[in-house]
Amino acid sequence: MTFVRDETLAERMRYAHTLNRYIELLTEYREKNNAGDHYVIMAKDEEGNGYSPYSDISPGGYVPDSTYSGEQTNEEDHEGVEWPDYAVRAVFLWPAN
Numbered sequence: 865m866t867f868v869r870d871e872t873l874a875e876r877m878r879y880a881h882t883l884n885r886y887i888e889l890l891t892e893y894r895e896k897n898n899a900g901d902h903y904v905i906m907a908k909d910e911e912g913n914g915y916s917p918y919s920d921i922s923p924g925g926y927v928p929d930s931t932y933s934g935e936q937t938n939e940e941d942h943e944g945v946e947w948p949d950y951a952v953r954a955v956f957l958w959p960a961n
Contacts, residue, residue, distance in 0.1 A: 873950035876928035883955050906959045916959035926954035 881889070894900050908914035925937035927948055936956060 873928070873952065876931055876934070876950060877952065879931055906957065916961040918957055919960040920958040922956045922958065924954055924956055925951050926956075927951045 894902075904918035905915050906918055908916070926934050927937055928934035928950060936954075937951060
């Protein structure tokens with residue numbers, strides 16, 4: 865899998881956070897709200913049309929189709945496949961439902 869940064873990637877990932885930034889945001893929230901024992905619930909979409917508890921995490925690659933969606937990749941499942949230059953290493957958070 866190729867992990868090259870270019871203008872297409874920057875455009876498609878403009879709303880995404882890195883894992884480090886996500887951890888910073890969660891840490892700030894936890895400290896400000898004394899929220900260490902709060903559950904993590906994931907929204908179905910930006911409008912809040914449904915929710916599900918966080919369930920699992922997995923590594924992989926992500927090929928963004930647009931600023932709001934894309935495809936998950938797994939290097940082991942796709943040996944020899946060349947991904948677009950805008951594929952990125954990613955952490956996937958999975959809802960329970």
